[in-house]
Amino acid sequence: MRILSLCVLMAALAWAFLPGDTVTTWPLVAHLTAFPVLSGVGLGLIGLVGVFLRRFRALLAAGAVLVIAGAGNYLPVQQPSASDEDDSGLIVLEWNTGDAVTPEALGALIRDVAPDIAVLPEYTGAVPAGYRSFVSGGMPVTVLTAEELGDYRAVGVPGSSEVTFGTVHVSTGHPGERTPDVIGLHTAPPLPGLMGRWRDDLGTVAGLAETHPDALIIGDLNAVPRHGVLARTDTHADAVAAAPLFGSGTWPAALPGWARSPIDHILIPHGWSVVDGGVRVLDTGGSDHAPVVAHIRRD
Known part of the structure; x- marks a missing residue:
């Protein structure tokens, strides 16, 4: 499970800080990308559950990354002047x-x-x-x-x-x-x-x-x-x-x-x-x- 948690964390980091990757147009990922606040909060809650159970702590970090992405006005690309x-x-x-x-x-x-x-x-x-x-x-x-x-x-x-x-x-x-x-x-x-x-x-x-x-x-x-x-x-x-x-x-x-x-x-x-x-x-x-x-x- 630690390997799975690490994969989720790496995927969250890539999603948050490498916009435009082809993976953002895959089914399901495309829909999560479209609603970053909701997906971030959802994954963050999963991470909290993992912490309370003393398992899958990396999920909390992954959730935090997506929550930050949502709170950061969707980490906009090409911000207008x-x-x-x-x-x-x-x-x-x-x-x-x-x-x-x-x-x-x-x-x-x-x-x-x-x-x-x-x-x-x-x-x-x-x-x-x-x-x-x-x-x-x-x-x-x-x-x-x-x-x-x-x-x-x-x-x-x-x-x-x-x-x-x-x-x-x-x-x-x-x-x-x-x-x-x-x-x-x-x-x-x-x-x-x-x-x-x-x-x-x-x-x-x-x-x-x-x-x-x-x-x-x-x-x-x-x-x-x-x-x-x-x-x-x-x-x-x-x-x-x-x-x-x-x-x-x-x-x-x-x-x-x-x-x-x-x-x-x-x-x-x-x-x-x-x-x-x-x-x-x-x-x-x-x-x-x-x-x-x-x-x-x-x-």
């Missing part, structure tokens, strides 16, 4: 509506948040006033851009750059501080029968980040930044990682924020920053995902 609060930049909203949010509910949130850009996986309702709408194929993914931002247009997405549940790319043709290209996404989830497609989708997201280093990449990735190739993406950082400690989880919305998985993302390019205090995960109902809002700006 921060900037002082100001009124410039863009307000970005991401919300997987689960095809259950009514146009009235979305309209109320839009009026409250006043986003410049919104990415809405699984939204098929009416377009709020003052916005242009671009919709992908698939489930679909809807991108809204405020009319005041200018003449955004849809850009064709090659099949090799599409993820399972929808990909949409919009651009003004003249990317700038107020008019960045936007790529909205919704990947397959890591469920039985879809694990291969999920891994392929993560590879596609990483490829889009590499080929579009100046674009905002936003959506439900059904993954956390520690999963596989996402951890090795060096062109973007996740703005949602700047949310308050234990406050970046978005799914499932029925759980308290600290217990949720942070699978909804606003990936910003290097050269962009998150305005101090400008990231919020909201408790708006209507979907099994919580919406996330980020105030970002180009440095």
